[in-house]
Amino acid sequence: MKSMKWPSSAVLCVMGMLAVITSCTKSNSSSSSVPPGQQKFNMYLTDGPVNYQAVNIDIQSISVLVAPDSCNADTTGSQWNWNHPTCYQWDSLNITPGVYNILNFQNGIDTLFSATNIPKGKILKIRITLGDNNSIVADSTTFKLDLLWGNTFTINVDECQQVDPGSLALWVDFDAGHSIIEVLHQHFALWPHIRLFTRANSGSVQGTLLPAAADPFVSVISGQDTLIALPGRHGNWEVRGIKSSTVDVTFHATAGAYHDTTISNVNIKPGSSVDLGTVTLH
Structure with missing residues (x-):
């Protein structure tokens, strides 16, 4: 198996994972392509590389935490009312559950992973749930990827890109190079590290x-x-x-x-x- 000489400063790349909750905010305008009170959210999947032949990730579900316009709570400070049912909601994104080789999305290649109508408002978090069928391929040999600390993880959203008056977009970079840990010889574990970004910003x-x-x-x-x-x-x-x-x-x-x-x-x-x-x- 080839050994990559990663620089020491690249050990942890956790942008997005440690971000303070701000908001992913829509325009007040509406679009004729979505129902009233809704906005379209496009999520693109891309990848930070790693020196394996394949990194197969079992993505089962993705949802976003939305603060609808009807919520008047302060979403930036301590007054955020998490217990009020009308102030926030988790909305599931339309995806095809299954195993994806995320190395197919390197060097500027990405895929529109989900296009979903969600309530107008602020997107605060993304929640990703993985299945158990995760693996890597190295030197033509497949190794199982064990999940560390559960199969569900949440990323705070800093910003989204306004594509048109009724649509938002966000790029999710599944950083494979910093997500795979060799805990023992030829025994690997997955600790997902995610970067969120927009092309506009x-x-x-x-x-x-x-x-x-x-x-x-x-x-x-x-x-x-x-x-x-x-x-x-x-x-x-x-x-x-x-x-x-x-x-x-x-x-x-x-x-x-x-x-x-x-x-x-x-x-x-x-x-x-x-x-x-x-x-x-x-």
Whole structure:
């Protein structure tokens, strides 16, 4: 099994998991494509990479905690009335339960995982429930992924993207590289780490990294987080959901005598992508 040289600062990437509850807020306008009093919520699934052949996640259900417009409680402070039944509700999203290889969604590829009409209001949390059929494939061998601390976990929502007056969108980055723990030799466990982002309020950086013989990967230092990309078959890579204004991008070699190289102070603007072109390690 190949061993990836992850930088030490990339051990925990828990943006979204530790966020203070703010809100994912809709426009007051309504859209003709959804019923009155409703808004469409589009959730996209993407993935942070890991050096396995497959990461199969058994996704059984996803729901969102909504504070409807009819609720007048303060959703940002201590006055939030969690016990009042009209002030919040969990709404299930329309998904197809099953096992998904989330490595199919690397390097800028994502999928519209759910499009659901939910009450107009503020989205506060997302709750994901997993089944027991989770596994990874490494060196053509399948290993079961045990779940740590239960099969249901909740992520606080910081913001959503207004797609049109009646629709919201949110990207869910299932960070495989930081979610899988080898607790014993060839005995693996899953501790889901999730990043939430929108395209409008975050940027991305991309390029091509060569040669494949260097078995390279890319790390992007964004604030307190280290985001990782594994180049595709032709060396293409992309890191999205960057909220910092400047980042340092390091190109790492893990094979041969190739040398690492870094491009510092790359300017990132919300809603845009920076193309660093082709970088060749020597």
